[in-house]
Amino acid sequence: MSISRPTTASTTVFSPATADFDFVLPPHLIAQHPAPRRDASRLLIFDRRHAILTHSAFPDLPSQLRAGDVLVLNNSRVIPARLRGAQPVTGGKYEILLLEEVAQNDWWTMLRPGKRARLGSEITLLNPAGQPSGFTATVREINPEGHRRLTFTGSGDLAAHLDALGELPLPPYIARPDPAATQAADRERYQTVYAATAGSVAAPTAGLHFTPELLAQIRARGVAVVFVTLHVGAGTFAPVKTEDLAGHTMHEERYYVGPETADTVNAARTAGGRIFAVGTTSVRVLETVAAAHGGRLVPGSGRTRIFLYPPCRFQIVDALLTNFHLPRSTLLMLVSAFAAPGETTGREHILAAYTAAITAGYRFFSYGDAMLIL
Numbered sequence: 001m002s003i004s005r006p007t008t009a010s011t012t013v014f015s016p017a018t019a020d021f022d023f024v025l026p027p028h029l030i031a032q033h034p035a036p037r038r039d040a041s042r043l044l045i046f047d048r049r050h051a052i053l054t055h056s057a058f059p060d061l062p063s064q065l066r067a068g069d070v071l072v073l074n075n076s077r078v079i080p081a082r083l084r085g086a087q088p089v090t091g092g093k094y095e096i097l098l099l100e101e102v103a104q105n106d107w108w109t110m111l112r113p114g115k116r117a118r119l120g121s122e123i124t125l126l127n128p129a130g131q132p133s134g135f136t137a138t139v140r141e142i143n144p145e146g147h148r149r150l151t152f153t154g155s156g157d158l159a160a161h162l163d164a165l166g167e168l169p170l171p172p173y174i175a176r177p178d179p180a181a182t183q184a185a186d187r188e189r190y191q192t193v194y195a196a197t198a199g200s201v202a203a204p205t206a207g208l209h210f211t212p213e214l215l216a217q218i219r220a221r222g223v224a225v226v227f228v229t230l231h232v233g234a235g236t237f238a239p240v241k242t243e244d245l246a247g248h249t250m251h252e253e254r255y256y257v258g259p260e261t262a263d264t265v266n267a268a269r270t271a272g273g274r275i276f277a278v279g280t281t282s283v284r285v286l287e288t289v290a291a292a293h294g295g296r297l298v299p300g301s302g303r304t305r306i307f308l309y310p311p312c313r314f315q316i317v318d319a320l321l322t323n324f325h326l327p328r329s330t331l332l333m334l335v336s337a338f339a340a341p342g343e344t345t346g347r348e349h350i351l352a353a354y355t356a357a358i359t360a361g362y363r364f365f366s367y368g369d370a371m372l373i374l
Helices: 058-064 158-165 179-189 205-209 212-220 259-271 280-292 330-339 346-359
Strands: 002-004 042-047 052-057 070-074 076-078 082-086 093-103 106-112 122-126 132-142 148-153 197-200 224-230 253-257 275-278 300-304 319-323 370-373
Touching: 042 058, 042 346, 052 058, 058 212, 058 370, 070 259, 070 280, 093 122, 132 158, 205 319, 212 224, 224 259, 224 280, 253 280, 259 275, 275 280, 280 300, 280 319, 280 330, 319 330, 330 346, 330 370
Parallel strands: 042 370, 070 224, 070 275, 076 197, 275 319
Antiparallel strands: 002 052, 042 052, 082 093, 082 122, 093 106, 106 148, 122 132, 132 148, 224 253, 253 300, 319 370
16 A cells, blocks of 8 residues: 655636646557456545645545445446347448437437437348347437437337347447457446446446445444445436536436435434445436435436536535546546535636546546546
């Protein structure tokens, strides 16, 4: 374990512009495969009160928690959301990414190439061998973002056939020469060990590091482990395209908070316990609900477009476990806001921490290492 104090290169007044959240990452630090074991990742700890960085390892995480704290995990399960299709007459190929199920056999999707898929177009869904699967998709609606609403007809409920027909939708920065060859391994490792409720098209990656044994250690310390659900959408990888952050429209995601989670979090906060959110998705759920209910967590479901960036304050979350995020992403902006709540210096602290991580050879993004902000 080593300790350092991050330095900031600038003392200029912060302006909430997208370009302020840029950084250069050597391509070889983008993790293409998970660590040999889930918990065999590194852990960079940032003490925001004293602006101190500590280089550690993920199995040391339980030592950062104490009795009375609450660990909040997102239990959304990634679905095999990437499908293959073909135009029935010409044979032209399509890649389909399922985004959200509206009703049985009725889904919002992203299509590539999208321009060929006009209203009324039909697509034959293919199985992994490239043969017709028994399902046909028809384009029923196109929204302003270019997403296609497809209705599927054929062999029953498409959702029930996804394990056989679909591929796990790995992020675009994971480049595999033969994706099919690693699908079996990715179906296990690009999924948390506690995943329960199907609906995400991307993993809540901060949770990928946990093992049942590590969670047992955390519970043995008197820490409550509870769950929220936020179904991660493809928008989590979407870059911010506006120059001014205030002009960005956040992607919408569905969430659920159960009564046990709400009661446990509220009781811990009353008793002085700390709330550790695992992943930016858990933060978005907790802070969305708190903003609507005077700082308290209440059970229920809904949709959130909350966009957290400096300067902003957090009403429930005391500590954040997260991975290292893409430049100019809303996730990096959230982490920067959390590094200095209510202040404008969080961006500088996080970019300094990222520089230290790059120098030390940390692995970045979904299959990469972890960072804990205390």
